[in-house]
Amino acid sequence: MTPFRGIALKLMSVFLFAIMASCIKAAASHVPAGQAVFFRSFFAMPVILLWLAQRGDLRTGLQVQNPMGHFWRGFVGTAAMALGFAGLGLLPLPEVTAIGYVAPLLTVVFAAMFLGEQVRLFRMSAVGLGMVGVMIVLYPRLTIFDGADPYSMATLGVMFVLGSAVFRALAQIHIRKLVQTDQTSAIVFYFSLTATLLSLLTLPLGWVIPTWQEAALLVTAGIVGGVAQIFLTTAYRFAPASVVAPFDYASIIFAIVIGYTVFGEVPTLVMLCGTSLIVLAGILIIWRERQLGLARGARQTLTPQG
Template sequence: MTELSQKDIYSPPMRAIHGILCVEIAMVFYAVQDAMMKSLLETYSVWMLIFFRALVSVIILSPIILWLGAPYRILTPLWPIHAVRGALFAIAFALFYAAFPFMGLAEVVTIFFSAPLFTAILAALWLKETIGPHRAGALIVGFIGILIAMNPTGDSFTWVALLPLGTAVMYAVSQVLARIIGDRETTLTVGLHTLFFSGLAILPFGWLVAQIVGGNPEFRHLDFNFFSQFWAGWDILIFMGAIGMVGYVLLGRAYQVAPASLIAPFDYTYLPIAVALGYFLFDEVPPQTTILGMGLIILSGLYLGYREIRALRKTEEPAIVAETTFVPGNPLPAQVTDEYEAPDQPGSR
């Protein structure tokens, strides 16, 4: 009876349900984390929040990796690539969160979700991946969505809208680097090193920016009054970092137990969750241009992911697909496979 029940638990339908639940809970955690970021920026600097999110995540991840053992590892010969990804990650999300005091939550995340479009273009230029007519059409639709969401000709347009766009570009570069890493690293190792190096990189970058804009009350969230802020609210900083870490683990688990072709579309549920949080917590009503642009970006991203996974099925080679996992703050793409592979025993992964 026990053997039958375990087979039922690890059957494809149950693992699909497991994966969907994990990704949906992860999206809620990520959206809550970003809403907390937006709220905390009234008190804390961007640099403080990003640094302690990385610190808490590394503290949680390191013992997990040590406990799991091979093939997971703390030390890696690929650390230079991880260091570059970490620096890109730090700067990208500094731009992302720096836009929060000036823009609505939904507007910022909508522009950021254009990252898969830039990833596809950079992969074609850098890795010589082919962009056929189907993907080219999806890219055109997606970039039209970006223009509509940013509404550069509208009266409400501000240069701050370029910040999340810069985030999308830098995030895309980091995801192309992840493709170069490929399956030579586990996703946990990639995540640990990206977070570790992002925590290191954010300190000098934050200090430099603070020297440039310091003293301007409009940019007080970019000040570098670091340690005084920490002692004023270390508990909430740790809590926020833990929320992001749980979301990261759940998202990784979702892609581990279920096919990427099933899980990837659920990443986009982050957007309506962010819209709802912006409305209920900050009284933000996104303009119609943002909603329309969001719809086009979602359609474009979903189709790009579909074409990527379809190509992988033809080659039967698992690969890292940056276009399917790119929620804000997530340091790694998922390793795509369309096979259900049950763990050796419950809780073994």
């Protein structure tokens, strides 16, 4: 293994996912989330197919033994993507990124609930620490506590992103089941295919004709997202999952830089403090799972946004 190459690929994937999110956010004021999901998924498929052809996996890599498992993984992953994209239109990019970190915390809880995985005091304490950080990040947005309008756009955005995190965690549970029978390449491709088809169901909700700038942003999001997924998957071929997984949290740095330079979004001290606790909790969970010998590859290699 060559850990530095794996880390470099992981950082590149995290950076590209941040670029993808910024493209979606730039078009979100006019383009509905369901339509954005279509562009993101449809234009990622050619990139993934070319990657599989280059690897010689185009024939065997797409064979499946659990088709319904792929459908349910695709369903919850598409829901996660749509809610996340909706949240991007209502909240600053760094805030969406920080709230999204609740997904790996929930994955620990769901693994205990649905997979029978033993979760002892250390990891549950780390989850609790992360949830405290989430509440710190959310508190300024939960206007219901100060008598303001609980149906404000910011509060709605928080609900969307939290819902996205729940579905992302559920997607990881489905992925951990799928990797026992099917190849990673099949899981990546059929998620994009399922998301493309499911997104078409939102046509009656009011798709729009995007401007050429918006169309360019959405197509770019799909292509960049596909490349990011390839980098992410390849990273785990060069380094252990426990080595590259902590670099997921570099996304907050990229989100802050892009949010400030592109969208003029300045993160607050409260958000940064809460995010620090969430990141600490996530790293503690990764460290503990490495000590326990738990496989993190399936959990970290595939994500709904990817």
